Amino acid sequence: MLRVLIALCLLTVPARADGVAALYEGTHSWAEIEAEARGGTVNWFMWGGSDSINRYVSDHLATILKRDHEITLNRIGVTDAAEVVNLVLSEKEAGITSGGAVDLVWINGENFRSMRQADLALCGYTGLLPNAALVDWENPSISNDFGVPVDGCEVPWNTVQFAFAYDKAVLSEPPRSMAELLDWIKANPGRFTYPAPPDFTGSAFVRHVFIYAAGGPETLLGPFDQSKFEAVAAKTWAILNDLEPFLWRGGQTYPTGVVQLNELFANGEVAFTFNYDPAQFGLAVDAGIYPSTTRSFGLMDGTLGNTNYTLIPFNATNKAAAMVLQNLLLAPEEQFEKAKPEVWGAAPAIAIDRLSPEFQADFAALAAHPSVIAASALAPHALPELQADWLTAIEAGWREDVGR
Amino acid sequence: MTGGWRIFGMLAPLLLVLAGLFGLGLGLTLMRSLRYLPAIGLTEPDLAAYRAVLTAPRFLASVVWSLWIAGASSGISALLSLGTALLLRHGFAGRGLLLALIELGLAVPHVVGALGILYLFSQSGSFARLAFGAGLIDQPAAFPALTHDPYAIGIILLYVWKEMPFMTLVLLARLKRIGPGHEAVARSLGATPWQAFAQVLLPMLLPSLLVATALVFAFAFGAYEVPLLLGPHAPEAVSVVAWKHHTDVDLSARPEAMAMAVLVFVIAGAVLALGARLVWRLGGFSR
Numbered sequence: 001m002l003r004v005l006i007a008l009c010l011l012t013v014p015a016r017a018d019g020v021a022a023l024y025e026g027t028h029s030w031a032e033i034e035a036e037a038r039g040g041t042v043n044w045f046m047w048g049g050s051d052s053i054n055r056y057v058s059d060h061l062a063t064i065l066k067r068d069h070e071i072t073l074n075r076i077g078v079t080d081a082a083e084v085v086n087l088v089l090s091e092k093e094a095g096i097t098s099g100g101a102v103d104l105v106w107i108n109g110e111n112f113r114s115m116r117q118a119d120l121a122l123c124g125y126t127g128l129l130p131n132a133a134l135v136d137w138e139n140p141s142i143s144n145d146f147g148v149p150v151d152g153c154e155v156p157w158n159t160v161q162f163a164f165a166y167d168k169a170v171l172s173e174p175p176r177s178m179a180e181l182l183d184w185i186k187a188n189p190g191r192f193t194y195p196a197p198p199d200f201t202g203s204a205f206v207r208h209v210f211i212y213a214a215g216g217p218e219t220l221l222g223p224f225d226q227s228k229f230e231a232v233a234a235k236t237w238a239i240l241n242d243l244e245p246f247l248w249r250g251g252q253t254y255p256t257g258v259v260q261l262n263e264l265f266a267n268g269e270v271a272f273t274f275n276y277d278p279a280q281f282g283l284a285v286d287a288g289i290y291p292s293t294t295r296s297f298g299l300m301d302g303t304l305g306n307t308n309y310t311l312i313p314f315n316a317t318n319k320a321a322a323m324v325l326q327n328l329l330l331a332p333e334e335q336f337e338k339a340k341p342e343v344w345g346a347a348p349a350i351a352i353d354r355l356s357p358e359f360q361a362d363f364a365a366l367a368a369h370p371s372v373i374a375a376s377a378l379a380p381h382a383l384p385e386l387q388a389d390w391l392t393a394i395e396a397g398w399r400e401d402v403g404r
Numbered sequence: 405m406t407g408g409w410r411i412f413g414m415l416a417p418l419l420l421v422l423a424g425l426f427g428l429g430l431g432l433t434l435m436r437s438l439r440y441l442p443a444i445g446l447t448e449p450d451l452a453a454y455r456a457v458l459t460a461p462r463f464l465a466s467v468v469w470s471l472w473i474a475g476a477s478s479g480i481s482a483l484l485s486l487g488t489a490l491l492l493r494h495g496f497a498g499r500g501l502l503l504a505l506i507e508l509g510l511a512v513p514h515v516v517g518a519l520g521i522l523y524l525f526s527q528s529g530s531f532a533r534l535a536f537g538a539g540l541i542d543q544p545a546a547f548p549a550l551t552h553d554p555y556a557i558g559i560i561l562l563y564v565w566k567e568m569p570f571m572t573l574v575l576l577a578r579l580k581r582i583g584p585g586h587e588a589v590a591r592s593l594g595a596t597p598w599q600a601f602a603q604v605l606l607p608m609l610l611p612s613l614l615v616a617t618a619l620v621f622a623f624a625f626g627a628y629e630v631p632l633l634l635g636p637h638a639p640e641a642v643s644v645v646a647w648k649h650h651t652d653v654d655l656s657a658r659p660e661a662m663a664m665a666v667l668v669f670v671i672a673g674a675v676l677a678l679g680a681r682l683v684w685r686l687g688g689f690s691r
Contacts, residue, residue, distance in 0.1 A: 082651035089655070093443040114655055118444050190545050196637035198648070248545075253552050253636030267528035269544045392654060399462075404638050 030130055030327075034069065037320035041072045044310075044325065045084045046106035048077020049259065052283045056344055060337065065328065071321045080200075081111040088120045088313045100315035103322040108308040109146040109200075112154060113388045115311065122312040122319065123153040129323060131330035134350040140384075142307050142349065147387025154309035155326045156349035158338070161298070161305035161378040162204055163278035165371070169293040171271055177300045178212040182239065186246050191271040193248035193255060193264065196403055197395040201258035201275060204304055206398055207386065210236045212301055217383050224389035233394070237401040244402070254403070266290055276306070278378075279345030282369030286342070296373040302383040307349055332359045341369035430669070437662035444655045453659035454667075462638075462645065463664065467671070469639040473556050474625040477563035482617045484564065485571035486609070490601075492572070493579050506569045517566055518633040521558050525550040551634050558634040563624050571616040578612040611683045618679025622672035642668050 042065070048054060054075065062073040078084055084105045091100050107115070115121045126132050135156055137143050142159075143150050166174045175181040185192045195202030211217050213235040219228060244251030248270055255261045258275065265273035266289050275281065284290040310329060312322045328334055332355050335348040345368075352363050368374045438449040457463050488506065492499060509517070524530050532547040541547050551558040586608065590600040631641035640648070642664060649661035683689075 080651060086651065089443055093441070117655055198652070249549060249552070252549075252554060253638070255552075256632070256635075256637050264528075267544065269528050 028128070030128055033128065033320045033323055037069060037071055037318070037324040039070045040318050040321040041074060042103045042318050042321045042325050043074045043076060043101060044104040044106070044322075045076045045078055045081075045087075045102050047079070047081065048075075049079070050280065050283065051287070052344055056338055060343075061325075061328065061334070064334075065325060069321075069324055071324060073325065081105060081107045082114070085111050085114045085118075085120070088115070088315070089118055091315055092118065092120060097315050099317045100313055101317075102313050103316040103318045104325060105311050105313065106157065106308065107154065107311050108306065109385070110388050110391060112145045112309065112311065113148050115313075116148060116153065120313055121153040122314050122316065123151060125312075125323065126152045126155055129155065129327040129330065131327050131350070134330060134332070134354050136351040136354075139351075141305065145309060146306065146385045146391065150309070154311040155330065156307045156309050157329055158277075158346040159305065159307050159349050159375075160276045160347065161278070161375060161382060162208070162274065162276050162303040163281075163296045163298050163373050163378060164272055164274040165265070165278075165281045165290070165294050165296045166272050167265075167268075167291050167293050168295050169291065170268070174272075174295075174297050176297070178208065181299070182243065185243055188271070189246040190248055190250070192246075193261065193270055194274075195258050195261050196254035196256060197398045199255075199257045201261070202254070203391065203395055203398075204276060205274060206236070206240070206394060207304060207391070208299070208301075208383075209239055210394055211383055213239060217302075217386070220386055220390065221384060222387070224387060224393065229390065229393050229397075233397050233401075236394075237397065240398070240402045262289075276304075277346065278372050279341070279369075282341050282345055282372040285369070285371045290371070292371075294371045296371060298373060298378045298381055300381060302381040303378060304385055305378070305382040306385045332356070336362055339363065339366055341367065341372060345369060345372055347375040433662045433665050437659055437666050439659040441655075441658060446656070446659070453663040457660050457663045457667065463642070465639040466642045466645045467667075469556070470625050470631075470642045473559055473563070473631065473641065474621045476556070476560045477567060477624045478617045478621040480560065480564050481567045481571050481620055482613055485568050485575055485616075486613065488568070488572045489575035489579060492576060506572060509565050509569045510573075512566070514562070514566060514627070515629050515633065517562050518558075518630045521562050521634060522551055525558055525561070527551075552636045554636055554639075556631075556635065559630055562630055562634065563620075563627075567620045567624070571613075571620065574612055574616045575609060578609060582608050607686070611686055611689050614679050614683050614686075618676050621679075622675050625672050625675070626668045 044057070046053075046057070054077065057073070057075045062075075065071045065073050084102055084107070088100065088102055088105075112121075132155070135142060142156050145154065164174070175184045194205040197203040197206055210232060211220065214220055214232040220232070247254075248264065255264065258273075261270070261273050262284070264270045266284070273281075278296050281290065281294055281296050285292055285294050310326055312319055312326075316322055330350055332350065335350050336359060338344045338346045339348055348363070352360055355363075435449075437453055438451070439446050439453050440449045492503060512520075522529065526532070527544040527547045527549060529551075532541065532544060535541045535547060550561070582605070586604050587600045590604045591597070595604070626643055628641065628643035628647060632644050632647075635641060635644070646661045646664035646668070649657045649664065652658075652661075
């Protein structure tokens with residue numbers, strides 16, 4: 001039996017990794033890339049949890065790609081970009097260095113770091129995209145993805161800033177700072193909870209408490225520092241453990257993901273929900289899931305803001321078509337289309353001041369959804385993201401010290 | 405030996421699929437659990453992943469919790485299905501309808517059933533709203549916590565609802581095979597109904613019941629989607645912990661995920677082997 005097992009193991013010899021980032025070495029003019037992409041297909045793997053975003057991609061973008069470039073867009077929904085990282089990693093291990101299943105992935109943060117860690121990203125081509133000139137690559141929050149330099153390996157798509165939501169009919173005045181929020185939770189037991197890290201959104205909430213415990217983000221920027229981390233973490237876990245008895249279910253259990261938290265909020269079991277993308281609140285109100293009296297707010301202490309990107313894996317089958325799609329995503333028309341609250345409400349990743357006066361006027365005239373706080377209102381109180389090593393340490397620390 | 409070769413020939417397609425697909429998958433998992441992942445630079449196999457997993461209190465708590473879910477689900481299903489099978493043995497008005505209702509559960513996927521449990525039994529679900537309407541509770545938190553709770557009540561409820569029909573059908577088939585003759589003889593020799601059941605019928609049913617219980621136990625132990633939907637955030641079922649390690653942003657957590665998968669396979673396999681051994685001890689399916 002053991003011999004059979006070993007024989008089976010030997011049947012699966014994986015390919016050797018070459019340890020170098022995959023640089024794009026194809027054609028060098030945009031006209032050639034467009035010609036190569038014409039009539040092709042793009043398989044885009046992205047988070048599928050929002051019907052509105054899915055509609056924008058599968059209906060609107062697919063139609064334009066077909067009409068202007070004869071490219072077929074296949075949107076493949078996933079629960080977490082980590083699944084796509086696993087997929088490309090498995091392909092690399094199996095020696096599939098071309099003709100991979102994934103052409104484009106919507107990604108940022110820790111998952112981007114994983115892809116770079118394993119050299120899974122195609123790099124060095126972003127200068128070829130004509131619309132890349134509209135992106136302010138000097139902006140550190142765009143040229144760094146959670147502290148990891150982008151280095152021409154991914155193209156920005158949206159900028160987001162974390163915001164909270166509450167029901168105005170139930171709560172007339174929400175807390176405006178982290179200290180006020182913590183006091184509110186203790187005064188109203190059982191009416192607040194947050195998803196357990198490593199859920200993306202729950203982890204973000206814990207980071208807000210972490211930055212509050214540190215008295216601000218200044219000392220936390222830069223590479224991970226074990227002693228600094230331990231000092232701040234001790235205060236953070238003390239705050240969260242003190243809070244635990246006043247949470248939903250007495251802190252006996254936490255929601256496992258943001259979807260569950262959204263359901264608790266929609267059912268009125270908790271008074272707040274939160275999200276990196278406040279546009280989701282407006283979309284949920286329009287879909288009838290949240291009450292129409294939902295309103296959103298940021299904190300005076302600041303909320304985390306970051307950029308999300310699209311990335312082409314090193315072994316993508318349709319690299320040229322994926323680049324054409326990335327260029328389309330950066331186009332002023334598309335950044336404006338997805339900024340419309342009834343479509344998505346996503347904040348643009350391109351610099352508005354580099355656009356024509358007509359587009360600048362269009363963006364200025366966008367009417368915000370009543371449930372969605374305007375990006376310009378959140379921006380003055382923006383916190384930068386910490387580097388990925390801080391995130392993993394905070395998540396691991398939460399699991400050990402707070403999550404039991 | 406022609407008889408043996410013929411049997412082998414007939415089983416060959418099934419063995420090919422099992423050994424090929426399942427065996428290869430198991431082989432890959434085993435390899436990765438030994439920390440052999442050249443794609444991220446791990447080329448020396450060692451047991452570090454197993455050491456890390458077996459010494460982590462979180463994993464051991466998950467194993468105990470999964471054992472609880474599997475044990476309670478299979479135990480309650482076994483008792484309920486035994487009673488139901490005995491009840492449905494004899495024809496009566498409405499037997500067909502009752503049987504159809506029970507078998508309805510077989511057609512529903514586990515995930516859909518889990519969502520149904522959430523809709524019905526969560527603190528803002530249908531039953532809670534009925535209770536609110538009847539004035540029994542005044543807010544969601546007053547309704548008992550049956551989902552996402554530390555006793556896995558919602559999960560066990562779903563598994564019992566799904567696995568009980570399966571075990572009932574197995575027992576009904578066996579009862580049909582046994583026939584009423586044995587009990588009738590025992591009664592005619594002076595046995596009480598309870599003695600006829602406990603000392604004549606039950607030992608004949610026990611092998612089937614044990615096999616079905618062991619199958620349900622092994623399945624519920626390694627199951628993933630129901631504890632993910634209905635379970636609390638801690639402790640988590642073993643498969644959920646393994647999946648979280650598998651999707652961890654730190655790629656070096658993958659070998660630990662594979663080690664957990666191998667351990668689930670070993671534990672579930674041990675339970676099945678134990679069940680098979682017990683059945684063999686009891687004389688097997690002698691009739």
